[in-house]
Amino acid sequence: MTVLLVNPPSLSGPPGARESFISGQKRRLTPQQYYSLPIEHLGLASIAAHARSRGIEVDVVNGMVEGHSSVAETWRAIQDVARRRGRPRLIGFTNIDTFDELSWLVERCRATWDDARIALGHNFATLNHQRILRGWDAIDYVMMGEGEVSFTLLAEAVLNDRPVDEVPGVARRADDGSVTATPQTVVNLDELPWPARDELPTVLREGFxxxxxxxxxxxxxxxxxxxxxxxxxxxxxxxxxxxxxxxxxxxxxxxxxxxxxxxxxxxxxxxxxxxxxxxxxxxxxxxxxxxxxxxxxxxxxxxxxxxxxxxxxxxxxxxxxxxxxxxxxxxxxxxxxxxxxxxxxxxxxxxxxxxxxxxxxxxxxxxxxxxxxxxxxxxxxxxxxxxxxxxxxxxxxxxxxxxxxxxxxxxxxxxxxxxxxxxxxxxxxxxxxxxxxxxxxxxxxxxxxxxxxxxxxxxxxxxxxxxxxxxxxxxxxxxxxxxxxxxxxxxxxxxxxx
Ligand code: B12
Ligand code: SF4
Structure with missing residues (x-):
C-alpha cells in the first residue's frame, strides 16, 4: 500500500523526435545559463516532507528530473515503485503545461489499479477544477492551492477508508454529479517541514x-x-x-x-x-x-x-x-x-x-x-x-x-x-x-x-x-x-x- 506523487516528464521537441526536459534545456541553453535553473519539484517535495512527518510513506516519481524521454518511461517508473512498495492507494499528480502527458498516465493508473484514488494539484488544476472533474472521470479529486496539509489529510482519510468530505481544499464530484469544494486552510509557512530533498543530488549532478x-x-x-x-x-x-x-x-x-x-x-x-x-x-x-x-x-x-x-x-x-x-x-x-x-x-x-x-x-x-x-x-x-x-x-x-x-x-x-x-x-x-x-x-x-x-x-x-x-x-x-x-x-x- 503506498502513496505516490508524480510529475510528468514534460517532453519537448516535435512528435517523433521527443526529448527529455533536461536534454531540451541543455540544447537551448549554455551551462552558464542553466546552472541557475531550479528543476526540483519543491511543491511535491514539500508535500512529501509534510506527509512523511505525519508517518505516511510517500514516493515521488518526477519524470522531469529523472530525465525521462517518453511518458512510457515515467509509467515504467511508477510501476517499479508499485512493485517495490505495493499497490498504490492514492496517486497525486502535478501539472503546469503537461496535461496531455498526465492524462495518458492517469488512464494507465486507473486501468491498472481501479480502486486507487487519483488527485491532481497546482495552479492549472485549481483554476480549472470544474472542467477537469466534469470531463475526466479517472480523476477523483482536484486539490485547491497549497497541498501540504490537504494532501496529508486526504492520504490519512484514503488509507484509513474514511470519508474525504471534511478534508480542506478538495474539489470532487458530489453524488448528484455537481462539483463541490471544501475551503482551503492557510498554513503558517514557518511551521511546515523543509521540502524532502530526494531529487537534489540528481539536479546538482545534471548542473542545474x-x-x-x-x-x-x-x-x-x-x-x-x-x-x-x-x-x-x-x-x-x-x-x-x-x-x-x-x-x-x-x-x-x-x-x-x-x-x-x-x-x-x-x-x-x-x-x-x-x-x-x-x-x-x-x-x-x-x-x-x-x-x-x-x-x-x-x-x-x-x-x-x-x-x-x-x-x-x-x-x-x-x-x-x-x-x-x-x-x-x-x-x-x-x-x-x-x-x-x-x-x-x-x-x-x-x-x-x-x-x-x-x-x-x-x-x-x-x-x-x-x-x-x-x-x-x-x-x-x-x-x-x-x-x-x-x-x-x-x-x-x-x-x-x-x-x-x-x-x-x-x-x-x-x-x-x-x-x-x-x-x-x-x-x-x-x-x-x-x-x-x-x-x-x-x-x-x-x-x-x-x-x-x-x-x-x-x-x-x-x-x-x-x-x-x-x-x-x-x-x-x-x-x-x-x-x-x-x-x-x-x-x-x-x-x-x-
Ligand atoms: C521552479 C519553477 C520551475 C522549474 C521547476 C518546475 C516545477 N516542476 O516545479 C522549471 C524551470 C522546470 C519550470 C518550468 C516551467 N514553468 Co515554472 N516555475 C517555477 C517557480 C519559479 C517555482 C516553483 C516552486 O518551487 N514553487 C514553490 C512550491 C512549494 O510550490 P508549488 O510547486 O506551486 O506547489 C504547491 C502547490 O502548487 C500545490 N501543488 C502542486 N502540485 C501539486 C500536486 C498535488 C497532488 C497537490 C495535492 C498539490 C500540489 O502544493 C504545493 C505545496 O504547497 C514557479 C513560481 C512559483 N513561485 O511557484 C514557476 C511557475 C510554476 N512556472 C510557470 C511556468 C509557466 C512554467 C513553464 C510552462 C515555463 C515555460 N514556458 O516553459 C515551464 C513548465 C515546465 C513543466 N512542464 O513542468 C508558471 C505557471 C503558471 C500557471 N499557469 O500555472 C509559474 C507559476 C510562474 C508564473 N508565475 O508564471 N518552472
Ligand atoms: S502576478 Fe505576480 S507572479 Fe505573476 S507575473 Fe505578475 S508580478 Fe509576477
Whole structure:
C-alpha cells in the first residue's frame, strides 16, 4: 500500500523526435545559463516532507528530473515503485503545461489499479477544477492551492477508508454529479517541514540549481499569470512569507549537507517595491553575511523593485549573482494591457537593467516577444530590452505568450475570439499574417540549426521585421513604446555573462 506523487516528464521537441526536459534545456541553453535553473519539484517535495512527518510513506516519481524521454518511461517508473512498495492507494499528480502527458498516465493508473484514488494539484488544476472533474472521470479529486496539509489529510482519510468530505481544499464530484469544494486552510509557512530533498543530488549532478522558497503567492495580478489568478480565486490575502532566519537556516543546511554553493530563490515575488519587502531583503543579506555563509543566489523581482542600488549592492555582497526580471515587452501600452505596470510611461527598464549589471549582478530576462496583435515597433523595442540584459539565446527571439487556461488573458482571448484551441493550453492566431510569417521564419531559422548563433538569429529577425515594416508600415504608433535610455549596452559582469 503506498502513496505516490508524480510529475510528468514534460517532453519537448516535435512528435517523433521527443526529448527529455533536461536534454531540451541543455540544447537551448549554455551551462552558464542553466546552472541557475531550479528543476526540483519543491511543491511535491514539500508535500512529501509534510506527509512523511505525519508517518505516511510517500514516493515521488518526477519524470522531469529523472530525465525521462517518453511518458512510457515515467509509467515504467511508477510501476517499479508499485512493485517495490505495493499497490498504490492514492496517486497525486502535478501539472503546469503537461496535461496531455498526465492524462495518458492517469488512464494507465486507473486501468491498472481501479480502486486507487487519483488527485491532481497546482495552479492549472485549481483554476480549472470544474472542467477537469466534469470531463475526466479517472480523476477523483482536484486539490485547491497549497497541498501540504490537504494532501496529508486526504492520504490519512484514503488509507484509513474514511470519508474525504471534511478534508480542506478538495474539489470532487458530489453524488448528484455537481462539483463541490471544501475551503482551503492557510498554513503558517514557518511551521511546515523543509521540502524532502530526494531529487537534489540528481539536479546538482545534471548542473542545474537547488532551490528554496521564501514566500508564496503574489501581490500583483498580471493577466497572463497563474499565480495571480489563483490568488484571486482563493482570496487576496494569499501573499505570505517565511521568516528570514528560517530561510537562512534551510540554505545553511543545503550548503552543509549537499555542498550547495548556489541557491535559486524560487518565489514568484521575492522582492517587491513595498518598503516591508525591501527591508526583508536587506535583513536576508544581513543574516547571510552575519553567518559567513559562502553561497551565491538569485531571485525573481519586478522592475519596480530594483531601483534601490544600495540594497542591491548589499545583496551583491551577500552573494546575489542573478535576478530574473519579468520585463515582458518594450511596449508601454502592452504592459498596461497585461496589467504589468512596473514602469511609468516615461521610465526605461533598460536604465535599471544597466544599473544592476554595473553592480556585477546579471539580469535574466523574462520577455514575451510575440502576442496576437504585436507590431514591428514592439518587436524592435522588446529586442532592445532583451539585449540590454546581455542574455543571449536565440530561442528568446520567438517566445510567444501562452494563454494558460483559467487566467484573465485566456478569458480575454476567448472573449475576443482569438483562441483557435482552448484546451489544455489556449492556442491563438496572429491578427496580422506578417506577424505569423516573421514568427514562423525566425523559429524555423533558430530550430533548424544545430548550434544556433544569437548574432545571426538577431540579423535574420531584424531583416524579417524590416520586410514586415516595408509591407505594412506602422503609422502613428511610435508613442506606444518605452523611451530609450542613454546607455543600452549590457555592462560586462563578473559571473561570466554568456
Ligand atoms: C521552479 C519553477 C520551475 C522549474 C521547476 C518546475 C516545477 N516542476 O516545479 C522549471 C524551470 C522546470 C519550470 C518550468 C516551467 N514553468 Co515554472 N516555475 C517555477 C517557480 C519559479 C517555482 C516553483 C516552486 O518551487 N514553487 C514553490 C512550491 C512549494 O510550490 P508549488 O510547486 O506551486 O506547489 C504547491 C502547490 O502548487 C500545490 N501543488 C502542486 N502540485 C501539486 C500536486 C498535488 C497532488 C497537490 C495535492 C498539490 C500540489 O502544493 C504545493 C505545496 O504547497 C514557479 C513560481 C512559483 N513561485 O511557484 C514557476 C511557475 C510554476 N512556472 C510557470 C511556468 C509557466 C512554467 C513553464 C510552462 C515555463 C515555460 N514556458 O516553459 C515551464 C513548465 C515546465 C513543466 N512542464 O513542468 C508558471 C505557471 C503558471 C500557471 N499557469 O500555472 C509559474 C507559476 C510562474 C508564473 N508565475 O508564471 N518552472
Ligand atoms: S508580478 Fe509576477 S507572479 Fe505576480 S502576478 Fe505578475 S507575473 Fe505573476
Amino acid at each position: 540549481a537547488g532551490a528554496v522558497y521564501t514566500t508564496r503567492g503574489c501581490l500583483y495580478r498580471c493577466t497572463f499569470c497563474g499565480t495571480g489568478a489563483v490568488g484571486d480565486l482563493l482570496g487576496r490575502d494569499r501573499y505570505r512569507f517565511r521568516s528570514v532566519e528560517a530561510v537562512v537556516d534551510e540554505i545553511e543546511y543545503l550548503h552543509r549537507d549537499f555542498g550547495l554553493d548556489f541557491v535559486a530563490i524560487s518565489d514568484d515575488l521575492f522582492l517587491a517595491k513595498h518598503p516591508g519587502m525591501q527591508e526583508r531583503a536587506g535583513r536576508f543579506a544581513d543574516e547571510v553575511l552575519r553567518r559567513g555563509l559562502e553561497i551565491s543566489f538569485m531571485f525573481d523581482a519586478r522592475v519596480d523593485a530594483i531601483g534601490d542600488l544600495k540594497l542591491l549592492a548589499h545583496l551583491r555582497r551577500a552573494g546575489l549573482r542573478r535576478i530574473f526580471v519579468g520585463l515582458e515587452t518594450g511596449s508601454y501600452e502592452q504592459l498596461v494591457a497585461y496589467r504589468k505596470r512596473h514602469v511609468t510611461a516615461d521610465q526605461d527598464p533598460a536604465a535599471r537593467i544597466n544599473a544592476v549589471n554595473e553592480l556585477g549582478v546579471e539580469v535574466i530576462p523574462g520577455t514575451i516577444m510575440f502576442h496576437p496583435t504585436v507590431r514591428p515597433a514592439e518587436l524592435r523595442q522588446t529586442l532592445r530590452l532583451l539585449k540590454a540584459t546581455g542574455y543571449r539565446t536565440p530561442y528568446k527571439l520567438f517566445d510567444r505568450i501562452t494563454a494558460y487556461a483559467g487566467t484573465p488573458l485566456y478569458h480575454e482571448y476567448g472573449a475576443k475570439g482569438l483562441l483557435t484551441n482552448d484546451w489544455p493550453i489556449g492556442e491563438w492566431e496572429f491578427a496580422s499574417p506578417h506577424a505569423e510569417r516573421v514568427f514562423a521564419e525566425v523559429k524555423a531559422f533558430v530550430t533548424g540549426q544545430d548550434e544556433a548563433d544569437f548574432a545571426a538569429a538577431e540579423r535574420f529577425f531584424l531583416e524579417r521585421v524590416a520586410e514586415w515594416e516595408a509591407a505594412e508600415p506602422d503609422r502613428g504608433l511610435a508613442h506606444q513604446h518605452l523611451p530609450v535610455a542613454s546607455t543600452t549596452a549590457a555592462a560586462p559582469t563578473t559571473a561570466g555573462q554568456p
